């Protein structure tokens with residue numbers, strides 16, 4: 233079936249001071265109208281990518297069916313006329329913020345799932361994460377005659393599968409994935425099977441669920457809850473599961489490695505109602521706040537979250553410190569697509585459109601503001617201005633993650649290193665730059681303690697990926713290093 237065109241849509245204009253969530257993937261195997269469940273699952277994963285979404289379904293009558301749309305899931309996959317294009321008992325989808333390939337305005341060619349026809353049948357594939365050697369693989373493939381349709385790193389996997397000499401799609405996928413480096417949680421679908429696979433370090437999440445006799449693969453458990461599915465287990469780091477009818481095979485195609493799950497999933501990316509590694513994300517964030525109150529107490533009258541992501545940590549800070557919790561900042565839930573093409577004047581209002589200070593609560597008070605992270609610092613400065621203008625006596629920032637000093641190469645969009653405030657300023661310098669009374673971040677050990685490791689970070693063998701805080705990259709970011717060498721060479725005078 234063909235898909236109708238949808239208009240290009242700009243990315244959200246007011247959220248440029250956060251690390252951008254990566255992507256969400258969701259698959260349903262073995263239930264009538266599987267695509268309807270996928271649409272609901274993607275809706276629950278919308279926080280992982282708001283630029284575009286796609287669903288592929290398979291039915292014996294119509295074969296593979298694809299709809300890709302730019303924009304929110306709720307606007308793209310609620311009409312019956314669209315869902316009628318996606319019949320069948322198996323379907324999978326992807327919601328996207330571009331972390332590789334074209335950024336900003338999305339072209340439909342970049343939207344996943346990708347689809348390819350192999351000699352043994354078709355295969356759809358969707359990927360959360362980022363391949364760190366995609367540039368060099370792409371160059372080699374192009375040299376050998378591959379013709380790429382998009383700039384997505386995921387397409388490298390498809391071309392590598394096409395070149396494999398194995399007889400089955402799962403075996404071709406294993407061949408391909410052994411050649412790529414980076415972070416990947418992948419869902420793939422053939423005529424008869426659904427496949428879920430995580431990279432050897434398990435940087436990005438992927439869970440398995442059960443809905444009656446159907447199987448579900450999802451980035452997060454909150455997207456199992458939305459359809460009433462049961463959580464079965466996490467796909468293990470380095471594991472490939474192949475779902476075929478009622479059976480699941482588990483394969484381990486990669487060399488074993490110590491897992492390094494992304495610790496930022498606990499801090500910010502995952503939804504607070506998801507469960508990771510058997511621990512509720514909400515509870516972890518609450519414990520981060522309590523840890524922060526012990527490490528960096530403040531003399532204040534109220535503790536306020538910067539909504540929504542700072543809320544559980546602010547509750548934890550308040551419970552531990554005994555300082556009353558209050559909603560000193562209110563989030564406008566409906567800002568976003570109201571302003572499709574903001575003028576410069578509206579863009580300048582930025583934070584004010586999204587957040588409003590609750591003057592009656594903060595006036596005359598010493599306020600502790602709890603946020604999940606500081607990236608560029610532009611939002612923190614504006615909030616400080618607004619809260620002082622509303623009459624707060626003092627403003628203390630407490631941050632539920634260590635200073636973000638390094639870019640992520642594993643599926644999270646971070647600004648260049650020069651734009652990260654903590655990359656070139658000490659904590660004191662940042663405090664002065666923001667013009668606040670005090671600024672403290674949770675320590676890396678404190679964050680590990682809150683994530684369930686009482687002895688903190690094991691520096692010899694860290695339990696998580698924490699590269700954006702520590703600069704310790706568990707997977708060599710080879711493309712990025714090559715690019716920075718090229719940039720350096722371009723700026724060096726010729727000898």
Ligand code: SF4
Pocket residue numbers: 435494495496497639640641642643644697698699700701
């Ligand atoms: S660098 Fe940071 S955001 Fe990226 S995977 Fe590692 S911990 Fe997560």
